[in-house]
Amino acid sequence: MSDTGPEAVREPGDNFGDLLARYRRSARLTQEELASASGISARSISDMERGRVRVPQRRSVQALASALTLDTHAQWEFVRLAKAGRVRTGTRPTGTAATPSGRPQQCQLPPEVADFTGRDNEVEQTLQLVGEHLRTNLRATPVVVLFGAPGVGKTSFAVHIGHRVGKRYPDGRVFVNMRGIDTNPLSAHDALGQLLAAMGVAAAHLPTGVHGRSTLYRQLLSERRMLVILDNVADDAQVRPLLPGSSGSLVLITSRRVLSGLEAVGRIQLDVLDAAAGVRLLESIIRPDRAARELDAVHRVAELCGNLPLALRIAGNRLASRPRWPIANLVRQLNDEQRRLTALTAGDLQVRAAFEVSYQQCDAISGMVFRRLSLAGGPDVTVAQTAVLAELDETTAERHLEELVDASLLDTDVREGRYILHDLLRLFAGERLAGEDTAADIQAAEWRLTEWLLRNGIRAAKLLAPDWSERDPDAVVDTAEDAVEWLDDEQAHWLAALRQAVRLRWHAAVLEFSSSVRWYSALRKTSDVWREVFTYGVNAARALDRRRDEAEQLNFLGWALNLVPALHHEAYQTHRRALAVAREVGDRIAEAWSLMHSGRAELDDGRPGRSVELLTSAIAVFHQTGHTFEEHIALSYVGLALHALGRYEQAAAAHRTAVGEFRRTDSLSHRNLVATGLQRLAETLEATGDWQTANATFQEAGAIAVGVDSPAVEADAWFGCGRCRHEMGDLRPAERHLDIALSIYTDIGDRWKQARVLQRRASVLDQTRPAHARADREQALEICRGLNTAKAHSLAAALSAAINASEDLS
Template sequence: MLRRLRREAGLSQERLAHDSGVSVRALADLERGRTRGPQRRTVRALAGSLGLDAGDTGALEAAAEAGRPRPRASASGRTGQVGQSEQAGPSGLLSLPRAVHDFTARGPQTAWLHALADDPDPPRAPVVLVCGAPGLGKTAFALHGAHTLADRFPDGRIAVDLCGTQERPADPQDVLASVLRALGTAPRAVPADPGERVGTFRALVAERRILLLLDDAADDQQLRPLLPAAGPSLTIVTGRRSLAGLEAVHRIDLPVLRREESVELLTRIIGPERVAAESRAAADLADLCGHLPLAIRIVGQRLAARPHERLAKLARTVAEEEHRLDALRAGDLQVRAAFALSYRQLDASGRAVFRNAARVPGPDIDPWTVALLADLPRAQVRRRLAELADRGLLRTDPDRERYRFHDLVRLFAAEQLADDDPATLARTADATALRLLARAGSAALRLDPAARPGEDPDPATDPATDPATGPADRHRARAWLETERETWLWALRRAHDTARHRLVVDTAGAMHGFSDRTRHWPEWVTVFTLSAASARALGDRHHAAVHLDRLARARNLCGHDHHAAFRTARAALDLAREAGDSRRTGLALGYGAGVLLRLRHCWPTPSRFYQGLSGGAGRRSGGDAAVRRGEEHQGDQVLGDVVEAVLLAGGDEQRGARADLDGATAGGEGAAPLGHHVDLVLAVR
């Protein structure tokens, strides 16, 4: 009919396309019957350009109405329906769902997508994969991109939900049948043979500019038949899996939002006035949501539904970690439900690895530790962790075989442990702690060959060591100790809490040399606090003095708590003197000298220095001269003890104590370094 009307008007296809704004390709498809149901505005544009009267216009509209597809469910029976859209193209194809009006950020990714769509002659039909973790806003981004690109694809925009996270994903052959019918193919003309159906689809889209949005893809196998082979069409695919098997595709990575982007999204949802009034609470909410777009949207929707509720109130609720996932819910939007869709698709071992990965302390996840906690073979755990990353539940490290949770995903994984047997969890935690401490002790000994074997675990005889996978040299040993710092520190706490005190003392003893190389670590305060407490629990006064010395040093150099360090050195000195151990007495006094060195720099005069040592009594008494003289006398006694330390110590220890002594007394008002006097005493001796 359209061909007859055009010829009667004496117009070529090119002229009619120019006058009506309908592409030549779309006109050709209409005249050949490939497209049967143009939209009303397209019919009106054609009728006006052809100069049709009311009768012919009505006939053309009736023919178009008869060819328009009726609304029907998608191949899965869910949201990918065939129907009309507010932004449907001239050829009236399958509609796009509504885009969110407050879409935020993703500027570089959107610009890249537009540049790809603007290529006038792509070598192949471009396919864009938007894959990643649940809650990143993949579908929102794809819809935003599709709507902003709508006018570039006049031959239609098609959206299909592939239901990849559902129990029964959409069958690709059913999807093809729906798409072919939406493109104007008569139901009887849809081929029954799967191969012919794919060929018909690809031939049909090869000559058209169509935008195809395939949301929530299940896997490569489902997707392959749905991808055009050639032509100017653009296909945007979203999915949680990486779809790594697909060749010649473009990938867009969506990271979590930056803090300012998260606050901007919240602002667009609830309005700038509320955010400006509570800017600190808005930033806190963004941080507590881990800058995950879904979580930000949920808190925004909650606040939008309660216009008089303060942001700080919701922030306090979300801050409660044990209730955070409960709070991240608004209507049918739930962070927990989004994660559960992916969790349900895992098999039993995959779920076990996912749950136990949440038990690993620290931000990073190592396959060896997960294998111990899950009580599964390491090779199997490595495969499962890779699968979790492929499904978007874990993030990979760019350089090492390590993984990381998003904070909210970790909370969800930890929740799933509620169904595990508590006795089994305790048993695997204890076994893991033993293996970790054995490896930590073995690694530390590689860095400290002179360690005294009587104080340290013997990796050659300890059945808990793991020589097959343990650090093989000094470089790897140090790298492992540094990388797994939070993990072996958790194991040390576990051993202390379960009364494995000898193991704690031995492991901390092996760590002493390593602590010399990493003095900046504040964790050494915890290590030697635990070991000193374990030594006392064993009634071992010698090792209690040893580890109190090390704790004093850690508090002084690592924790920068000089007063606590001084008290600890005094406690070590008391134990050493009670035991009659002159060497340990000298070392305790030497550690005290190190504290004095630090304290001396905290006070402008010797008088104020002695006040600091005595806890500030002079300040409390208003600076009474007699009190000051008493404090100075106490300080003199302290320095006298340090002289004793230098005399008792020997070799390197003596030189170190003497240096600390010089530093502690240098720069006072009229005071000369006491090292000179020590030299005189040593000469007399």
């Protein structure tokens, strides 16, 4: 069997780049050949395999999967891993710090930072890179570039590595500060002078030119095994004459720039610390006992510092120098964005100053782009958004974004074509914006981006409407599938733009956006987002005195409220208000939608009989007005209510009729309704005990859900397959299906269904791995205790009884 089967992608350390490279080699394709077969550029494929792009665009993934001729299951895993963007994890390797050999008399390696922490993965990557290079390429000197933003701890990291590997280099370890961010960086000529002096060359014997010094330096190194750390390098030219040509030594370079012009080097990017490591660093500075007394405040300080090591060290030093100060005092100062950078000052350490040096090295346009990025409403920014903010064409905008990446003022996201600005750098960029740009220019840029995001959001969302056939040549996307991806990726941005439009009282734009995203919301049932969006829609309709729109928006809002179990009654009341407005203005379609959604709310609140009455009334109105499509949506809800009443045969008939109607059109929204309808039909078949047919129906629903990128329906399908396979006695497949369902429910934040899956998986594990079943029940119980609903209380009681019963048996 080829390695394109499902088992080939289940290694816990896999990331997408590794997987892509393995599949390409298995298919015996070069990057250029795969590029030709897929239509994806060879450069993009190279970036993916090297990990620079860890979450590529959906279209790129599908094109690659097709070109690699993966089977169905392998394609599913391939796409899933591409979405997840998992990175390789590892444990910290053991080792003993070495002491200097004592031969070089100058440029000694500085002592290691006592509280070095949080770099286990990067340390392992660096040590593996050095070790692999020494094993496989004995003719070349290992050169490793350690790059990253100001304040991430590049020097401390290099020194730590130097002490870890020092014993491999008995002829000495030298450290030279190249002063790359100073006004007058150390020249290659002077740096070579320091290095040669450290190697015992008398001043009188030093060659006068760079070429002569470089030649002598390389000649001496060819006879030795040394570690050379070149810290704070400005650019490629400054360091190129200092790179040896022999194989016995190691060169570590730290720089804020990527130094992409240097060839045959390994590169390790240092980012901010993870949350746990940030807290550990603070604890080590202010003492664990003090931190333990205000642990929540310590976590908040780390969060407000963006887990940037320099900021954490400054915050820790400030607290350490004020032993009687409550940590909450610093939290209060850092909470104020206008004061945060000023508060992050301790002695001669300043976060602002570290940023300022890199910023001043930018050219005028890159500096302007950097400042304007502070106006972006999300955690990242695209080339198109940057072009709008800076009034540049996209090619020019991308070039300056890459310049900022090279300067480590910006980072690339794991998703293709996106860039990230660290929170503290965003504040610094905002300061520079306020200080250097006029108020009129700032307002114009904000308004341009707000209008652009809302306009393109409306265009994308309209592509998802079942009856939408128009094509806008100016839209950022032109297919429903791409529209979903764009709306997913830009959610933080379009939501920020919508809030800005509300503040600006752009009521018409707010209402049009809220109306347009109706069908997208059906794919992404995130209640808090839609409660906010549709509340804005209701208020905008009222401000414009558009009563028909008010009824429609109230129905949308009620639907969003009904997604939360504790809000079913509030949802029902909202739909009744919509019904009153609809009848007042004589809008029969809005009336029917109000009746239908009222019925769904009643069903979810435990009143299926009343639900059938309301849904039947909705169907009658839809039928009278010739709205066949909407009539069958209501019929699908009737099937749910009949199921709840135990009338399974009638419920199955209703679901089959609804699914048949939805299949008549092949739009993305129709396919999503087909998947949902099949899911409901499968649950009814399951209730009758027809496990085989139910399982097949769940599988069809899941396959369609994957195609339309509807994770909630997909998870429900896997959960259903897991239940059916469990009932049929297929325990291992049941466990695998439940694992996938749990993973998706966790990703989308559906806590109630997480608890239900855990309960079912515990029942499977009772028969396969009893020791693990208790852990699942305890986790499910913890979730239920955090959900204030009758169903959660009931499930919690059942879980507690099962846990107690297992204790009695043991």
